[in-house]
Amino acid sequence: MKIFMDTGNVEEIEKFVDWGVVYGVTTNPSLIAKSGRIQEEVIPEIAAPVKGTVSAEVISTVCAGMVKEAEKLSKIVGNVVIKIPCIAEGLKAVRVLRGMCIKTNVTLVFSMGQALLAARAGATYVSPFIGRLDDIVEDWVKLVENIVKAFKIYGIETEVIAASIRNIEHVERVMLAGAQIATIPTKVLEAMIKHPLTDKGLEQFLADYGSTMK
Ligand code: G3P
DSSP, X not given: OEEEEEOSOHHHHHHXXXXXXXXXXXXXXXXXXXXXXXXXXXXXXXXXTOSSOEEEEOOOOSHHHHHXXXXXXXXXXXXXXXXXXXXXXXXXXXXXXXXXXXXXXXXXXXXXXXXXXXXXXXXXXXXXXXXXHHHTTOOHHHHHHHHHHHHHHTTOOOEEEEBSOOSHHHHHXXXXXXXXXXXXXXXXXXXXXXXXXXXXXXXHHXXXXXXXXX
């Protein structure tokens, strides 16, 4: 499972790219707003340090508007992927963009049916929002498992990005469910490196090494 970061904050991305763990980035209008900057300005900075793709979301809700925004965004940097909401106009836009060789990430996916439609319209990625399903006590693990399984059965190449991740359990369980990618917020990535036994063990090793230096 590849790790993407779910943030619009350039410093945070650079920090985890330095760790060597981040392959791509996803953003959305809420995350860009938190950065206090505009999308056109922040996307090139986000895209520069990452090897993989950067998802930038359209705000239009009609096909023609989405396509226009997508064309503009895809001119900013080469590795941008257009994030399109899972609505009927969005599917139409995915189809048009596929024909233009522009990659898409269909977002706000909450069901198998939506995932299938997005894939058949030609989406490069689908993003089930597992945290929001967990919030309403829906079986988010099953949804990811089922989408991955069904895509495999039918030879669908669309990749699954597990999104709306809130904690380490979400990461671990979508990894076992077979998601190709998890897009993870900074605070969860920071929590993933920590274990009290690692700190305790290291402290002991350093103390023992120190005792041999006398
Ligand atoms: O990748 C989707 C994500 O940004 C949404 O997360 O926490 O707002 O449900 P959240």
